[in-house]
Amino acid sequence: MEALGMIETKGLLASIESADAMLKAAEVRLLERTFVGGGLVTITVTGDVAAVKASVDAGAAAVTRIGEELLVSQHVIPRPHSELGETILPPTPISERRKEMPEPEEEPEPDVELREEAEQPEPEETAKSEEETAPADNDPDLKTDVAEMHKEDMDRLVEKAGLDKAIETIEKCRVVKLRNLAREYDDFGITGRMVSKANKMELLEEFRKYYSQK
Incomplete structure (x- = not known):
């Protein structure tokens, strides 16, 4: 991880706007979206130092265009320590998690003859059911x-x-x-x-x- 960029906003709308601007402004990856509480949302991106700085600046500018009060803070950490990522950040960016999800296995169709036999009620049970109804x-x-x-x-x-x-x-x-x-x-x-x-x-x-x- 070369650099870590973070923007904290008030409300989900501002966080979406900032994330969109950050990803469009530079070659960075969306690492995490965190709901801090109290309506605060933190968007985290990673990439090389220059790209992350440009990305964070663009995201902050996009939020202030909506409302200056919606931007809580912004910060860039150049070359963060490796243990930082292992303890507080997910090992895989959001954009890559879906690719790693295994495809659900399809259950094999039961044998047609066995299924038909299972669906046919016993004669005694059929007669009993008719009597009850x-x-x-x-x-x-x-x-x-x-x-x-x-x-x-x-x-x-x-x-x-x-x-x-x-x-x-x-x-x-x-x-x-x-x-x-x-x-x-x-x-x-x-x-x-x-x-x-x-x-x-x-x-x-x-x-x-x-x-x-x-």
């Missing part, structure tokens, strides 16, 4: 299409098919649908912004509690 399917008043399930449909399903069957039905819903369904209840156990943060298991448990108390 028969009461709900034979009743035209019950809606079991989870994509169009609303509170009124859930109330009717609990009343006619039982709570366990109703919970089993909405278990097929995605968590987004369960959250939308929960918002239709006035006295649901999870309310407000907490609904958006609740996972599927928490929502199903609250539905069970809600109807158990009815």
Whole structure:
């Protein structure tokens, strides 16, 4: 590392402007962007001494054009000690880190025949499943299409098919649908912004509690 150049700014916008100007002004590499705290951001570049000095001057000038109060400090360290880079700076510049990231390995496709066999249910299980769903399917008043399930449909399903069957039905819903369904209840156990943060298991448990108390 021949030289180290740093500019500290207030706010992300000023830091982006300074980084852009620094990289355009001279042959330097972007080494690090650090969020110090309190809105302060430090941009660090490296390169030969002359290039880093020109780069820092250009970055500082770009920030002051936006607002002089946005430039907190600027500094150039010529020929920093090797241990400095090892202790406080990343060993690889930001621009080169993406190149070093390994490509994700693709999982091999399972054998087609094995997959088809796994997807075919056993005859006994199929018959049992049909028996369990028969009461709900034979009743035209019950809606079991989870994509169009609303509170009124859930109330009717609990009343006619039982709570366990109703919970089993909405278990097929995605968590987004369960959250939308929960918002239709006035006295649901999870309310407000907490609904958006609740996972599927928490929502199903609250539905069970809600109807158990009815």
